[in-house]
Amino acid sequence: MEPTRWLSDGEQEVWQRMLAVLTLLPAELDGQLQRDADLTHFGYGVLALLSETPGRSRRMSELAALVNGSQSRLSHLVGRLERQGWVRRERADDDGRGSVAVLTDAGYAHLAASAPAHVALVRSLVFDALTPTQVAQLGEITAALLARLSPTGGCPAPASRRGSASDGS
């Protein structure tokens, strides 16, 4: 086994901040949506995704991949959204296997009513906090992280490897 490359003090500081963001930002988004719209942030994401799809419907398996959730987590959530009247499940037309989640008219109306306050919070917590340059940097950084976080577990191609001492700082 290779010797552990411990984090430097500077890396440690960045990592502690990143961990705090990973904890506090989702909690803040969930809190607002639960108070104002009886939705988790995960639930809001599912409704928003369905609203943008032609026919306002998606196979459950596709939906799980798109919102980066497991099938069981999504299934639990969609059951709840169904009881709230915002989504209904139908059998998939084409092969009779699997099921499809459909956004109801009530679900669309609820999403439309919830969106302004949610977007205002995202803008206030994230986009208003950053300069346009930082927003662009965050786009590059998150793309680089996602290349290693793909739900398929794929390794990044060699060309996307970075972080060698030679490429700047």
Added chain:
Amino acid sequence: MEPTRWLSDGEQEVWQRMLAVLTLLPAELDGQLQRDADLTHFGYGVLALLSETPGRSRRMSELAALVNGSQSRLSHLVGRLERQGWVRRERADDDGRGSVAVLTDAGYAHLAASAPAHVALVRSLVFDALTPTQVAQLGEITAALLARLSPTGGCPAPASRRGSASDGS
């Protein structure tokens, strides 16, 4: 109410990536620690924090603030760590109110044994994915976000406000 400032297409793209990171990164960290060390990432953070404190102990209330968790979430976690033999709770010495979490010798040994694999994963998923410049940018970006995410809910000072069209990009 002000008209909604919807996200631009570019902002929307950055936000979708950020949301994917917020979902996938904690899941990956939790998965490794649960498989290899029977710890959640939150539990690992608590053991690590105690290990760095003189006397390897902290008041529960301080600990909750330091790991950005609610008192009830921390209390639940520490109960579990106590059953695992890695932490014990004691009454606070000074005023007899509240309680203190203490890292046990077994907890310290477990943390020391778990750290190399965890740090290797953090390095591989985060620091090896970014250039040194991007690590520095991530440090600035997370600091700016945390100024608005403080658990005390404090507003950032006017001097830290950014995001006007005039400051770059």
